[in-house]
Amino acid sequence: MFRAGHLADLSLADLTVVADLGISHLYDFRRGFEQEHKPNHPSVLATVDHVIHLDITPGNHSGSLEVVTHTGSLPAETHQFMCDINRELALSHQSSFKRVFEGLLTDPDAIVLVHCAAGKDRTGFAAALILLALGVELDVVMQDYLLTQRYFLPHEQIPALRDKYGFDGVKDEVLEPIVATRREYLQAGVDAMLEHSGSVEGYLLDAFGVGAVERQLLSERLTETV
Template sequence: MTRICLVFSFALFCGLAQATTLPLARDLPAAEREAQRLFALPSVPNLRDLGGYRTADGRTVKWGLLYRAGTLDALEEADQRELQRLQLRRLVDLRSRQEIDDAPDRLPPELAALRVEMPVRAGTIDVRELSRRINGGDIGDLRLDDLLVDANRSFVREHRQVFSDWLHGLLDEQGTPVLYHCTAGKDRTGFASAILLLALGVPEGTVMQDYLASNPYLEDRNRRIGERVRQASGGRTDPAILQPLLEVRPRYLQAALQAMREDYGTVEGFLRDGLGIDDDLRARLRERFLEPLASR
């Protein structure tokens, strides 16, 4: 009887464990993948698969190779195990050195060994000083909506080499599957996703759709941040004032696209002359990350 009970208990435990395992989009039938784009781990904000987007010539981005996310500094053990199911071969941290020092990734050794730092500062934003002022209610002269406009311009004009290295690195032998992240997974990660999708031939409208998807995916997290800031500031900082900083807005990415056009004539010119994505490299990116037309 004891043995039967133990066997039953083990089976029940396995069944519960299996029930809590999230499905991976790449393992689902094609019609069900979009609904599973978000890989909803409790301790990892905005973790999602970049697959499934359609290019102008009718091809689609492969699932299970490109994952974008927010911070990994609070990664719980259960979520570490889930993350390992992605079979990553590279993990790219786009945060500034200051952010990495303040909140290092919390990874198991096998994932930590895959980690590559590609630091990008978000424009003129000093994260520590901004946090101090927001938590202290000292925000009277802050124009938060302009901060991320300026940051997106800086991605084009001050951080071209980092983003060029990011794209070229995707073709390394150990380059994918890759997870790349910043703090919220929306600004630097959003720009990195945008230039990759554009290089693959995904139309700007679809690129903007992926960029803006951070808003619903981060809604609950942003609400919690707003409440913490309200309490920390003794009610002096209205959470509503923070929305331009916590969200993504079309004008942010549009500022980057406009900077590309101002400096290089076209978005294509920026990809080619600013990032070094020539015809050969673009063909290799498309071969690696797009489904062949014949498979449709």
């Protein structure tokens, strides 16, 4: 299983790397507008057997990004928005993440790529769910999530965010929390899981029907003994 951002701007070298992964199932969490803005490279789509669009719109319950972000916004407000949408991922988008679990459980040979626009929030949460289901300690899951800081650099992404949403007049320091990768964001989603079900294991069972049997099956399919 792999996670990524959008696959629109891949170089020839990138395309070779992706082709060598042998992806069979691609789960795209982007909404329609995002898919049109940055369509995945046709060479990738041509080699994938199953492309599943799950269309997660962050903030459609807590207030959209376009509403929260304006010329009068403060950095603390966009930071809180990012925490809120991670809670929302846990509480309001369970059906989309359940589809990923179902794919992993029903096809033993699946090689899965999950992605959104940045590979950070929607995708980062999906990856965290899978790792937690495999019994990975939360501290290690958090370290994996924070690896995004190496590759998704805010100073490079703020111009792209302006291009995508037209945030003219909005200060960089207000936009920075949106493209940042912060521990508090994923922790907000985990906290929501615990509030919902009392434990990670309880949440996995309640939200996705992933109990002990399913977790063992995932472990057999997605891990190696070393």
